[in-house]
Amino acid sequence: MKNRKIRIYLDNCCYNRPYDDQSQLMVSIETQCKLWIQKMIREGSYELVSSYMLRYECINSPFIDRKRAIIQFIDKYADYIVDVDRKNLIEERAQDIMSTGIKFKDACHVASAIFAGCDYFISTDKRLLRYKSEEIKLVSPVEFLEEVRKSL
Numbered sequence: 001m002k003n004r005k006i007r008i009y010l011d012n013c014c015y016n017r018p019y020d021d022q023s024q025l026m027v028s029i030e031t032q033c034k035l036w037i038q039k040m041i042r043e044g045s046y047e048l049v050s051s052y053m054l055r056y057e058c059i060n061s062p063f064i065d066r067k068r069a070i071i072q073f074i075d076k077y078a079d080y081i082v083d084v085d086r087k088n089l090i091e092e093r094a095q096d097i098m099s100t101g102i103k104f105k106d107a108c109h110v111a112s113a114i115f116a117g118c119d120y121f122i123s124t125d126k127r128l129l130r131y132k133s134e135e136i137k138l139v140s141p142v143e144f145l146e147e148v149r150k151s152l
Helices: 012-019 025-042 052-059 064-077 084-098 104-115 141-150
Strands: 006-010 046-051 078-082 120-122 137-139
Touching: 006 025, 006 104, 012 025, 012 052, 012 064, 025 046, 025 064, 025 141, 046 052, 046 064, 046 104, 052 064, 052 084, 052 104, 064 078, 084 104, 104 120, 120 141, 137 141
Parallel strands: 006 046, 006 120, 046 078, 120 137
Antiparallel strands: none
């Protein structure tokens, strides 16, 4: 089998982590890890996946600068986008995920990442990270970097 890049999906919480209160140590650490992941995406080390749900959440953000920065990053660096034409398929899969207590938008993010064949789903949402799947690994930015460091 040909080696392929690690395929990752960052959810809305992860993209917004740098805008959170950085005086909290864990927030600051997660921010630095998330920014490093984005650097590695820009350098082509990882394949980035996005989705219609991520765009929807971002567009509906009241924070114009955040919205612009996130959408520009996704537009420039996403290797694959689960577009709205897959909405019915994604939302059907999301129903199964929601049966475990995950909220609709979060379930759509996870379903999109699974649909796109992602290796990792990266989030800073502790509640969402409790969801376990045989199909994808859900991790924080810190956990992701710990895992990829081990494989070097």
